[in-house]
Amino acid sequence: MNFSEPDPMVPQPYKVRQIWQETHDTFSLDLEPKGPSLHSEFAPGQFNMLYAFGVGEVPISISACSKNGDGWIHTIRDVGTVTHALHQLREGDTIGLRGPFGSAWPIDESKGSDVVIMAGGIGLAPLRPALYALMESRKNFGDIALLYGARKPEDLLYTDEFESWRGKYGVQVRVTVDNADRTWSGNVGVVTTMIPRVNFDPLQTVAMICGPEIMMRYAVLELRQNGVSEENIYVTMERNMKCAVGFCGHCQFGPAFICKDGPVFRYDRVKPLFSLREV
Amino acid sequence: MNAPVLIDTIGLGQLIKLLQKKGYQVMGPTVRDEAIVYDTLDSINDLPQGWTDEQEAGHYRIKKRDDNAYFGYVVGPHSWKKYLHPPRRRLWRAEQKDGEVDIIPESAESTRFAFLGVRSCELHAITIQDEVFIKGPHVDNDYRLRRENALIIAVNCTQSAPTCFCVSMNTGPKAESGYDLVLTEILENNIHHFLVQAGSEKGLELLGELDPRPAKESDISKAEKGIEQAAQQMSRSMKTDGIKELLFENLEHPRWDEVAERCLSCANCTMVCPTCFCSTVEDVTDITGDHAERWQRWDSCFTMDFSYLHGGSVRSSTKSRYRQWMTHKLASWIDQFGSSGCVGCGRCVTWCPVGIDITEEVRAIENAGSKTSTPSQGGKE
Numbered sequence: 001m002n003f004s005e006p007d008p009m010v011p012q013p014y015k016v017r018q019i020w021q022e023t024h025d026t027f028s029l030d031l032e033p034k035g036p037s038l039h040s041e042f043a044p045g046q047f048n049m050l051y052a053f054g055v056g057e058v059p060i061s062i063s064a065c066s067k068n069g070d071g072w073i074h075t076i077r078d079v080g081t082v083t084h085a086l087h088q089l090r091e092g093d094t095i096g097l098r099g100p101f102g103s104a105w106p107i108d109e110s111k112g113s114d115v116v117i118m119a120g121g122i123g124l125a126p127l128r129p130a131l132y133a134l135m136e137s138r139k140n141f142g143d144i145a146l147l148y149g150a151r152k153p154e155d156l157l158y159t160d161e162f163e164s165w166r167g168k169y170g171v172q173v174r175v176t177v178d179n180a181d182r183t184w185s186g187n188v189g190v191v192t193t194m195i196p197r198v199n200f201d202p203l204q205t206v207a208m209i210c211g212p213e214i215m216m217r218y219a220v221l222e223l224r225q226n227g228v229s230e231e232n233i234y235v236t237m238e239r240n241m242k243c244a245v246g247f248c249g250h251c252q253f254g255p256a257f258i259c260k261d262g263p264v265f266r267y268d269r270v271k272p273l274f275s276l277r278e279v
Numbered sequence: 280m281n282a283p284v285l286i287d288t289i290g291l292g293q294l295i296k297l298l299q300k301k302g303y304q305v306m307g308p309t310v311r312d313e314a315i316v317y318d319t320l321d322s323i324n325d326l327p328q329g330w331t332d333e334q335e336a337g338h339y340r341i342k343k344r345d346d347n348a349y350f351g352y353v354v355g356p357h358s359w360k361k362y363l364h365p366p367r368r369r370l371w372r373a374e375q376k377d378g379e380v381d382i383i384p385e386s387a388e389s390t391r392f393a394f395l396g397v398r399s400c401e402l403h404a405i406t407i408q409d410e411v412f413i414k415g416p417h418v419d420n421d422y423r424l425r426r427e428n429a430l431i432i433a434v435n436c437t438q439s440a441p442t443c444f445c446v447s448m449n450t451g452p453k454a455e456s457g458y459d460l461v462l463t464e465i466l467e468n469n470i471h472h473f474l475v476q477a478g479s480e481k482g483l484e485l486l487g488e489l490d491p492r493p494a495k496e497s498d499i500s501k502a503e504k505g506i507e508q509a510a511q512q513m514s515r516s517m518k519t520d521g522i523k524e525l526l527f528e529n530l531e532h533p534r535w536d537e538v539a540e541r542c543l544s545c546a547n548c549t550m551v552c553p554t555c556f557c558s559t560v561e562d563v564t565d566i567t568g569d570h571a572e573r574w575q576r577w578d579s580c581f582t583m584d585f586s587y588l589h590g591g592s593v594r595s596s597t598k599s600r601y602r603q604w605m606t607h608k609l610a611s612w613i614d615q616f617g618s619s620g621c622v623g624c625g626r627c628v629t630w631c632p633v634g635i636d637i638t639e640e641v642r643a644i645e646n647a648g649s650k651t652s653t654p655s656q657g658g659k660e
Binding site: 007008009010011012013053054055056057079080092093094095096238239240242243245246247248249250252254255257260272273276277278279 | 370371373375378379380381382384411412415416417418419420527530531556557558559560562563564568571573575578580585586587588589593594595596598599602603606607610611614615
């Protein structure tokens, strides 16, 4: 027991350094701590609980560290009451933040391997810091592939970064959408169809997947068929979450608490429940 | 840690007074609304003397005993979790002024509770909630403080209800540890005594101030006989060997559909369960919009809202909610906290409006293959 530690249930004040639109329904918040001694360390894959004053709190994964390292960027889709309230924030506003919480993508464990990252929609947000970490020590990894799918071209996130990921870091970026009009010259189809189009050695590959459960299910299936072992596939799970510290019971997924045992799980550890409904 | 001693009913009255004098708020069993509940005790007169409870699946009545026992009942709808993990609690307040937000944590609870009449199954339930709130990577400070301040006076069961199955769960009927004092009521030929033993320094200190007399061998054996009787009376049971694997392997067993047809999804079982710990939070503001508060309150995995995730509930069927509750309680709890989440107190059986019996549900899944079974009373052997 550490008495000097702040109560994990009480948010700390953070200032909105910047807010910007990412897509038609998705925006990013750059938050800086208002207290002097607050740290900004986090592991890619972790999330914060963001509190919109008087409205409520939501778990949002960290999509990047702030430029100067003193804070975090969160990419949020405006879908519910709280995310809508967060969307209304302006630079200089104060919000509450608790975190970071949860497990991380296996960056160190992937050293010496090829890495296949598969993201669906806003699922790219928690994977972006993983990509940054891989690119930061690029020589430690083999082939890196990002397979990214979204419903429509206008739903694609971080498109202005793709060129640098490709050119500067040699990441194989493959993008696909479910539906598009004739102005779209890219791929159409589900993200799993991209797997044969990138180079990786299935026996030496770590896969990191984040997206809707159905997308992850097919992604796992396809990767397995290509020979990637279950122990080298990582997925993220999502459930209702209130406390983020294992007290409230909401985020249970079988024996796991998504908040403290997840959100990132090694596939073989959640496999028995992965295809069951209503767990 | 010490020899058992004897006090009489006057001594019990003095114990309550002594605790109050020491600044404890003494909480214990009392009759209210035709049930034996836990509430503040002013004196020994508040105890449910001469009352007992009659329990079966979906059935609870209090009735008069033909003696004057103070602890001649089993367990009621309340458990001590309402004091250690309150049903409703403010977590913090926030003030908004000139674009600045100030978040003010609630000061942690400092009431010193003395719990009088804690049953063995309840001692285990408290230990189980300790695992959730203070033994994990994060600590619930409010719970920790309430817990550390609490003095526990256990009372051994000398009778059991037909809904009890603590023997199966290895949680009773004899209190083995986790108390400051433990009493066993001995009532024979109008001689009314309590065999008392200390379980901690604090308990020993209290005993010293009570002026008890040494217990004779015969007193000790009478007490033991009473506890033995409670164990003998126990008619319900649950097989716990391999229960985790059994439930995990049967997540799609047809029995879940059957129990769902009876389950009202009312959440009673989770409210009366002494180990169920789930909670939710409510964010509120006043009319100016400048003052906000967050409240924590008990929640139940039987509600639709519980598993709400962008646009719908993950567990929308009653079947999935019952399955979540029971597999959590008896199986995944073991992975999470190193023990079963069930202490065999039988509250969920008694207080289920339709009399669903957790021991019967386990048995039905165990007897896989026989997909038909008759509800009601099936948990009795």
